[in-house]
Amino acid sequence: MSRLARFAPExxxxxxxxxxxxxxxxxxxxxxxxxxxxxxxxxFLAALGALYWLASRLPEPWRERARVAVFVGPALVxxxxxxxxxxINLRYSFNDRNDExxxxxxxLDVFTNDDNLIVLRNTLWWGLSVTxxxxxxxxxxxxxxxRMRGEPVAKALIFLPTAISMVGAGVIWNFIYSPKQYxxxxxxxxxxxxxxxxxxxxxxxxxxxxxxxxxPGLNTFFIMVVVIWIxxxxxxxxxxxxxxxxxxxxxxxxxIDGASDRQAFYKVVLPYVKGTIITVATTTTIxxxxxxxxxxxxxxxxxxxxxxxxxxxxxxxxxxxxxxxxAAWAVLxxxxxxxxxxxxxxNQRAMREGR
Numbered sequence: 001m002s003r004l005a006r007f008a009p010e011x012x013x014x015x016x017x018x019x020x021x022x023x024x025x026x027x028x029x030x031x032x033x034x035x036x037x038x039x040x041x042x043x044f045l046a047a048l049g050a051l052y053w054l055a056s057r058l059p060e061p062w063r064e065r066a067r068v069a070v071f072v073g074p075a076l077v078x079x080x081x082x083x084x085x086x087x088i089n090l091r092y093s094f095n096d097r098n099d100e101x102x103x104x105x106x107x108l109d110v111f112t113n114d115d116n117l118i119v120l121r122n123t124l125w126w127g128l129s130v131t132x133x134x135x136x137x138x139x140x141x142x143x144x145x146x147r148m149r150g151e152p153v154a155k156a157l158i159f160l161p162t163a164i165s166m167v168g169a170g171v172i173w174n175f176i177y178s179p180k181q182y183x184x185x186x187x188x189x190x191x192x193x194x195x196x197x198x199x200x201x202x203x204x205x206x207x208x209x210x211x212x213x214x215x216p217g218l219n220t221f222f223i224m225v226v227v228i229w230i231x232x233x234x235x236x237x238x239x240x241x242x243x244x245x246x247x248x249x250x251x252x253x254x255x256i257d258g259a260s261d262r263q264a265f266y267k268v269v270l271p272y273v274k275g276t277i278i279t280v281a282t283t284t285t286i287x288x289x290x291x292x293x294x295x296x297x298x299x300x301x302x303x304x305x306x307x308x309x310x311x312x313x314x315x316x317x318x319x320x321x322x323x324x325x326x327a328a329w330a331v332l333x334x335x336x337x338x339x340x341x342x343x344x345x346x347n348q349r350a351m352r353e354g355r
Contacts, residue, residue, distance in 0.1 A: 048074070086334075092327035099323070106328035116312075117213070119302075123289065123309045123336075125216050126224065131285045133228045138235025138280060143265060145236070146243055155240060159233040166230070170297025173226045177201040177298075202298060205305040220306050223298050227288065235280045242276035243269065275351040282344040289336050309333045 048070065055066035096102040110116045145154050161169065176184045179200050190196050205217030246269050254264040270277070292310040299306035302315055309329055317326025 044074075089327045089330050092323050093331050095324040095327075097322040097324060102324055106325050107332075109325065110328060110332065118305050119307050119309060119312045121214065122216050122220055122305070122307065125220065126227075126288050126291060126308060127285050129221070130224050130227050130231065130288045131281055133224075134231035134235050134284050135277060135281050137228070137232040138239045139270075139277070141232070141236045142240035142243055146240060155237060158236050161230045162233040162237075164230065166227075166291075166293040167297050169226050169230055170294050174202075174298055177222060202300075202306075203304050217305055219299070219304055223294060223306060226294060226298065227291065231284050231287070235284065238280050239273065239276060242273040246272050275347055278347045279344060279351075282340050282347065285340050286337055286344075289333065289340070309336070
């Protein structure tokens with residue numbers, strides 16, 4: 001018997017023990033991390049409960065004010081705690097990749113460099129196309145699904161994609177768009193009359209063979225379809241709930257005056273739920289302007305002219321180690337989202353005052 005054969009059982013046993021020790025060590029680290037997080041959450045809740053108890057002992061009118069402060073205080077601390085990182089990011093945006101003063105050059109590069117202009121173009125199209133399509137689809141489905149037989153089941157199926165993460169949806173739709181034999185869209189494409197070539201849907205950065213600096217490629221629109229598929233369910237559920245809150249008396253009065261169902265819907269129902277539609281549109285716009293994970297999953301990190309502002313912020317700041325340009329993109333993203341947040345807040349205030 002060879003020496004290797006004699007020592008083989010000992011080697012196997014030693015390898016098994018080393019592997020088992022590594023797995024136990026890894027499990028111990030995970031449990032320790034979970035325990036640390038649990039202690040932190042318990043400590044926070046205990047401190048919150050103690051502060052609430054102390055607030056309850058105060059005389060009026062300080063009691064109610066103190067209770068509100070207990071719950072609002074942590075959120076305000078976190079909010080103002082973000083001010084310092086935001087200011088640091090703003091300072092970085094005036095530096096180059098070597099952390100030396102660069103002035104406004106990063107912002108000039110954003111609006112003059114051809115690759116950066118593609119990013120701005122894509123983000124604009126994302127904000128317009130996905131928001132409009134998701135909101136319109138939500139209105140249409142909510143309109144025709146309202147009070148239909150099987151309405152709960154239909155709305156549950158429509159809302160189901162909203163429960164899927166962007167990464168999960170990206171993986172699913174990657175199989176649909178795949179150029180390989182299991183790609184569903186290519187399989188359907190091959191069934192068309194004539195000899196059809198395999199299509200690389202997510203690599204086609206032209207718009208029907210047209211290379212334009214204004215219109216994104218078909219690959220960008222194919223990725224948008226995934227987000228519309230997700231956001232339409234959210235829009236449907238929210239708008240459907242608003243439609244059910246429309247008083248029947250308004251619709252009946254419009255019909256008595258001679259309006260058809262369609263006219264009553266467009267002239268009475270839609271204006272009544274306008275605030276909800278604006279909320280859906282602004283919420284969707286904010287989510288779309290910050291789109292990142294689906295670009296990483298389906299656009300291969302912004303390859304083939306699919307990058308957006310949020311994705312470029314990450315790509316420049318981390319993989320390409322250009323913190324200055326990445327910080328500039330972050331500032332621009334904030335400036336793009338801020339007006340939408342303001343519109344949403346004003347719309348919410350108007351809805352409260354109109355009740």
